Amino acid sequence: MDAAASPTPALDRIRVGSAPDSWGVWFADDPAQVPWRRFLDEVAEAGYAWIELGPYGYLPTDPARLREETARRGLSVSAGTVFSALHRGPAVWDETWEQVSRVASLARDTGARHLVVIPSFWRDDKTAEIVESPELTAEQWHHLAVGTERLAREVRDAYGLTIAVHPHADTHIDTEAHVERFLDATDPSLVNLCLDTGHYAYCGGDSVELIKTYGERIGYLHLKQVDPAVLAGVVEQGTPFGPAVRQGVMCEPPTGVPALEPVLAAAQGLGVDLFAIVEQDMYPCPPDQPLPIARRTRAFLRSCGA
Known part of the structure; x- marks a missing residue:
């Protein structure tokens, strides 16, 4: 047969x-x-069976109601998402756990097994004002590692969920060097990574190489692509992430980078079951824009074998 x-x-x-x-x-x-x-109607119409909760309070927070709403559309929940500032040390634990408990409880009660943890931004997410240094001190790295391990243990013990830490633009876990430092500082039996292909490319990383090097730490995937032409301008101008999204830095696959076929093949090669959740950042956007993109993206991923 012809190859x-x-x-x-x-x-x-x-x-x-x-x-x-x-x-x-x-x-x-x-x-x-x-x-x-x-959103629920259209994500099902586009051909997806799995969703994330998104910002807590966007979807119904009563688990029985949310289970009913998702089930009648043929949808299931894969994960919830929280933001954390664990690099600030024990003083932020109670505030962090209060937020985590709400989301983890809803995730568990809707059948999810994962909690995606995004580090806090060093820029304000609405004004783009720099509110913290982009670089952590040695003490802050220690707080981040210890706090994340504690979070993983307590989320596992209280809710039966595993955490997946999400490297993200304009946070302290973003570049290849920062991601590797974080992974090397945390317990592999507790702390996994949510590899977001778009954010990692935005920050100069190579997703396939990360999977090859730290494959045992990859617990979850977000599929996203970056427009390299827009990204070049973003880097040159030092544009914050929010305005960069409004400029279209995250684009519809397969028009951007990284190529998703080798990423998916590398992930398949790990020999474990992984969620791969499409996340095309495009806030804000016209209400009629997402569904056609979602349909095309689902068709593209089917063409890749997913």
Whole structure:
């Protein structure tokens, strides 16, 4: 058989989903965002079976109601998401745990097994004002590592969830050097990574190399691509992440980088079941924009074998 005609290998360890983020949802309540019912209707219509909770309070927070709303659309919840500032030390633990408990409880009660943990921004997420140094001190790195391990243990013990820490632009876990420092400082039996292909490329990292080097630490995937032309301007101008998104730095696959086919193949090669959740940052966006993109993205991922 001609190799070009060979069927695409099935990525049978990859479970594809999407998230409110791909519908322009960044906040629990914002008139610029599509209503939650429309998101659920359209994500199912686009062909996805898995979703994330998004910002706490965007989707119904009563687990029975949310289970009913998702089940009748053929959807299941893969994870919840929280933000944390654990580099600030024990003083922020109670505040962190209060937020984590709400999200982890809802995630557990809707059948999810994962909690995605995003480090806090060193810029204000709305004004882009720099509020902290982009570089942590040695003491802050220690607080971050110890605090994350504590969070992983307590989330596991209280809610039966595993955490996946999400390297993210404009946070302290962003570049290859920062991601490797964080992984090397934390217990592999407790702390996994949510590899977001777009954020990692935005910050200069190579997702395939990260999977090859730290494969045992990859517990979850976010699928995203960056427009290299827009990114070049962002880097040159020092544009904050929020305005960069409004400029279209995150783009529809397969038009950007990294190529997702080798990322998915490398993830499949790990031999473990992984969620791969599509997240195309595009806040704010016209309400009719997300569904056609979501349909095309789902078709593209099917063409990759997912």
